[in-house]
Amino acid sequence: MLIHYKCPNCGDDMAFDSASGKLTCQSCGRNDSVEDFSEEFISTRFSDDEAKEYVCNNCGAAVITDADTSATSCSFCGAAVVLADRVSGNLAPDKVIPFKISKEEAIQAFKKWCKNGRLTPKGFMSADRIKGITGIYVPFWLYDLHSVADVTAKATKVSSYTRGDYIYTETKYYDVRRKIDLTFNKVPVDASEKMNDELMDKLEPYDYSSLKDFKTPYLAGYLAEKYNYNNKDLFPRVKSKVSSYIDKYIQSTIGGYSSVQYIEKNVDTNETKAHYVLLPVWMVYYDYDKQEHTFAMNGVNGKVVGRPPLSFAKVSAWFGGIAAATFVAAKLITVMVGGDIW
Structure with missing residues (x-):
C-alpha cells in the first residue's frame, strides 16, 4: 500500500517540514499538524504482496523500490510516498525522531x-x-x-x-x-x-x-x-x-x-x-x-x-611543526640547566 498526502486546499503534494514540524504544502503554504491530519486527504493504494513495484496515486507511474525501502518519492512527479505495508504490523516502528535540520x-x-x-x-x-x-x-x-x-x-x-x-x-x-x-x-x-x-x-x-x-x-x-x-x-x-x-x-x-x-x-x-x-x-x-x-x-x-x-603536504607540515616545537623546547631546557643553544 502506498500512502500519499494531498493538500486539503489545493490538492498538491504535502511533505514533512523539519522547521515547523508539520505537513507542508509547497504550493499554497498550508501547514497541518501530523497528529491531526484528516484521513480524508490521505490517498492509499494497496498491493497484494511485498512487491518491489508500486503505483503512484499522483501520476499513475510505477514506483520501483528495493525490498528494504519504506518511504521514497516518485521519480516521475516527485510525490512523497510511504509504503505503508512496510511500516505496519511487526515492521511498525515504536517511535521516531523527526528531522529538525532542513x-x-x-x-x-x-x-x-x-x-x-x-x-x-x-x-x-x-x-x-x-x-x-x-x-x-x-x-x-x-x-x-x-x-x-x-x-x-x-x-x-x-x-x-x-x-x-x-x-x-x-x-x-x-x-x-x-x-x-x-x-x-x-x-x-x-x-x-x-x-x-x-x-x-x-x-x-x-x-x-x-x-x-x-x-x-x-x-x-x-x-x-x-x-x-x-x-x-x-x-x-x-x-x-x-x-x-x-x-x-x-x-x-x-x-x-x-x-x-x-x-x-x-x-x-x-x-x-x-x-x-x-x-x-x-x-x-x-x-x-x-x-x-x-x-x-x-x-x-x-x-x-x-x-x-x-593533504599530505599539510600533514607533513603539521608533524614538522610538532617536531620543531619539541626541538625548541629541548634546547630551551638545555639553556636553563646550563647548556648552550644551537
Missing part, C-alpha cells in the same frame, strides 16, 4: 564542517562538490539493558619511608570483591544492512526527549528503510557496545591501590526492553579527486561524521 541547513552545515578541516586538501575545503544529499530515516533498536558484574581481584598498596640511612618499602596485599548492578537505557544499534555501522555509531548522541509516537506523515518527503535485523539478532552487538562502559565503571570502583590484578570478572547482561525506532540521518555524497566520499549527518544536531581525504 536540506538547505544540512548543506550549509556540511560546507562549514568541510572548511574546518585543517589537514584536508584546499580543494576539498571549498565544499563545492556536493554530488547529492539525501534525508533517510534509518532503523535502529534502542535497548534497555540490565547488567550484573561479579568481580574478584588481588590488589596492592606500596608505601616507602626512611629511617636513618635506610629506605624501607612496605607492600600490603588485599583481596578485592565487587558486586555491581548497572542499568542502561536507550542504547542505539542500527538495524539496516545498508548502513555503515561505524558511521551510524559516531552520529550519537541523539536527543531522545524528541522521540515521538510513530506516524507515517513524518516520513513524507524523505527516504526510509525498514530493519534487516531484529533485536535478538543485534543483541551480541549491543552487549559488546556496553562492555567497555562496564569495564570503566568497575575500574572506577577499585581505586587507591598501587596495582590491581583481576582474578575473575563475570558480567551478565540482559535485555529488559527493545524499542524499534527511526532516526533521522542526512547522507552526503561528495565528489573530490575523481572519488565519491560518503558522509553522514545527525538530522537533529548537525553532527557530521566520515573520513575526509588528507
